[in-house]
Amino acid sequence: MRTDPGHYDLTVALTYYVPYVSGLTEVARAVAEGMASRGARVAVATTRHDPAAPARERVNGVDLYRTPVVARVGRGVISPRFTTVARALARRSDVLNVHLPLLEAGLLTLGLPGTAVVATHHDDVWLPSSVTGRLQTAVVDRSVARALRDSAAVVVNNEDHAAGSRHRHLMERAGLTAVPPPCRVRERAAATFRDGPGPHFGFLGRLAPEKALDLAVRAFRTLEDPTARLIIAGEDTRVAGGGVATELRALAAGDTRVRFPGFLTDAQVNELYSSLDAFVLPSVAEESFGISQVEAMMLGVPSIASDLPGMRQPVLTTGFGRLFEAGDVAALAATMTEVAALDPAARAAGAERARGLYGADACLDRYEALFARLAAERRPAGAGPVRARDRDA
Template sequence: MTRRAARSPRFDLTIVLTYYLPYTSGLTEVARTVAEGLAARGRRVAVVAARHDTEHPTRETVRGVEVFRAPVAARIGRGVLSPGFAPLAGRIARASRVVNIHLPMLEAGLVARLAGGTPVVSTHHDDVWLPPGRLAALQVPVVDASVGAALRRSAAVVVNNVDHAEHSRHWPLMRDRRILAIAPPCRERATAPATFRESAGPHFGFLGRIAPEKGLHHLVDAFRTITDPEARLLIAGDYSKVAGGSVVGALRARAGDDTRIRFTGFLADSRVPEFYASLDAFALPSVAEESFGISQAEAMMLGVPSVACDAPGMRVPVSETGFGRLVPPKDPHALAEALLDVAAYSPERRAEGGRATRARYGTDSCLDAYDALFQEVGAERRVTV
């Protein structure tokens, strides 16, 4: 009998998540930025995701990252059924030094097991959340069990901040593992012209998925209590390809005949700086816990104060920098008052708030922390052939 030979893994890192490019969310942006950032540093990086958009190939290289996509057989709410996803992720993971699984994910536990001897690092973004109903009652316990199985197999767990993690349903499991708090990568975007401004009045805005948990109905209600005819509310984000369905129709109905409210739809990345430059205040009114809120931090980095709900995770950028206001969740009147207050911040206060946010939440510090962790965890990994 011959001894099996050991060789270096094909990849330094495999990142596994359900949705990847061209889908856009806070979770996918973290995964994309880490993948592309580490590939630019010379790491061999793979991403495994579901092929939720059939216009994209099952395999391609995107900015130095090898992307593998498994076909989707069916969709259930926000999730997808892809029988080949976990086996594909396991196969690529076994050829890697370390596998990074982004949670929550239906197949997380199975992927962690199929990874074999490859060390697992889990990034826990949030607990799964679905609108109340029979589907949620069936799906949430299943996903929670799978997430728990992945956490038990994890050599380390990354959270965006401990404030959010301590309020997770999975905290009893996470606190027994090695936990690292790494703020998600926030891009320092270039200054740009305020092309979305329409008047001299205050402009308030939101950028993100137009989904139920974002609490945008409270933002619309808050804005409609503001009587200034020159005021504007700009709601930007995709509502055509939102997993689980968009609420844009309900929001438009709620806006009624208020022509001051604008829905921009999906914004190309090149236009995002123009959107931020057009705002006097950013709003994050989510009704489900946000683990951080990348868009609010990126707006803050450009000198736009944020009004966020005083809830675990999403309050962290404002509470750590002091650049904005925190309000009780689901309180339109408090939200409106805070938006008007921060919209009146002086140029000096905006400049200082932007500096404080940039110093705390840059992309490089996030990549440094992930890179060091992956190298440490995967240092001794070898593949037998």
Template sequence: MSADREYDVVMALSYYAPYVSGLTEAARVVAEGLASRGQRVLVVTTRHDASLPAEEVLNGVAVRRTRVVARLGKGVISPSFPFVVAREARRAAVLNLHLPLLEAGPITLLARRTPVVLTYQCDVAMGAGLVDRLQQAVMDRSVALAMRRSAVVCPSSDDYAEHSRLAVEMAGKARAIAPPCLDRSGGRPTFRDGPGLHVGFVGRIVEEKGLEYLVEGFRRLDDPDARLLVAGDYAKVAGGSVVERVRRAAGEDSRVRLLGFLPDASLPDLYASLDVFALPSVNSFEAFGIVQVEAMLTGVPSLASDLPGVRMPVRHTGFGTIVAPRDPEAVHRGLVELQRAQPDRAAGAARTRAIYGPGLSIDQYAELFATVGK
């Protein structure tokens, strides 16, 4: 990277640690991985929680948060955010924007000559209301402008890029890099409760995850010893949680257990307790599913929805099964199939590691940033 720049990489995204989502975790792991290799990394984000400091250093990464003045659905409004990002980008070798990001287009204009790499996490999936449709249209136009001005666009997979609403804008610039996945192996099965099939989910309890379909499909199992362990935040979720919908689907079935938010330190034990990991996503706001790959890396097969990007880890490894989204009966059949097949866990983990192993994504981003930032 250029020695005459203050930063090697400036990253920008609306939410960052300690907020937890697939998007924020992907950015955090790459940022910290680059910092551990001696890169000078600054993350510019919003101060979505007023109790957070405006500036701090997290695991070697400088973090700067801009003031939030209002909230709009899942998003926040921070008038100073694009200007701070652009100002810092002009002092960096590379600007890395994590999309979807409402301000992406204007930021690329303000950043001037600094080369831009876009990490395209997913399309925005809004509701059917007029305001939602307007917000989605504005977002897509801003992202399309950013894509035209970027050097490279990094979707999570070629599959997702080909099916994205912005596939045309990505054409010729796309370089697929899977999000970074951590090694969660070595846990103890402390969440296990009996000999029955244990199915697990990790993630925010939000609409796009399709959890009610997972619950309904699981409840069709007639094994009283089966368990469905749902781990994820439903108290501090941008845009609101659907935990009551999940509870209604579970009814009085004591086999379904909501564990709430689990810290990273507990995830190895959860994965060690599972026979199947489920990712029952229902829309394009899910594009990969880091948690499913992390479970697969520990030897747990995945049941994944047949959606662009989401289905690729199972397709690439053969370690799991793919089911139709929004279909409880398909979920039920998939769980029965995996229970009967009993996939080779060691072989599945090895195949997953060869494609999505820890560090591979960081290696690819480091190489890309070094090339673009020359």
């Protein structure tokens, strides 16, 4: 058993982490805290993107190292010390789990012979189509490619997403492992967001441009039912690169059936899911999964998702919900009406299938097995096996 107090079993690296909330950060948090709960010593290298967050703290068994931010460019932050701190932690770790896309990825993974690099590839970077956006995309893509070449394994949420990635050949060369994100099975709660007998549609996530929530508003407004409701919840002020809350509110102006409750507490998330008849995920940029749609599914809420690689997989694998052609407002409106009418038996069966496929324990089992195998391959001969569950936290 390793007793070196400076050693970590796992370092997780990404620029946005708690208190920022996104699908990517939630996967990183779930893996870090899940491995810590199983006895591993875990560090997270991230940036101090929220100045109110401390530079060092321990959260749910995980040591957080936050580095100062000196500038912000689009969705990204510039923190010169981030790469230095992350690399120092990686050298003291059996495994470095770097979450992509990440501007600094290529520098971070370069020259770490004693550390197994595992890249979790969430999606290709998506930026608005402008000269600046295209330049930033090219720079990030090059860095991601470098990190993938340095990786001993690449984790993707599903192979459907990987097949559509610009980095597919590099991921396949490193070795693909498909592991659905650890999804939390939430508890049913009071339906406090429910207002009347009509169908209630909802979204939970960042109010970012690529989510194409304007499609949801426009489709909903074609529904004539005065008792129908559309609830668009989630972070609307601290969105990396800028959000679209103002534009969405303007689009919905005059229709009191559309609600924007903003950021929700953990308890309120349970209440939101318990209030919905259908979850709407209309993104036009490829998402590798969509954790919120699966959390809703697990509570008996079917999903309506764009028919795009990655994000369509939960609907396809569970059969719980419907897909529509991305960007088609009329198709989205028709699908919303259809899905909202699903009967209780279909909802219960769909929830059971979703819980069986996407529960957090099964996902963490696969991450733990992958980390343990790669760490053992780099362990000096004669050192003996060390299991994460056997280590002192």
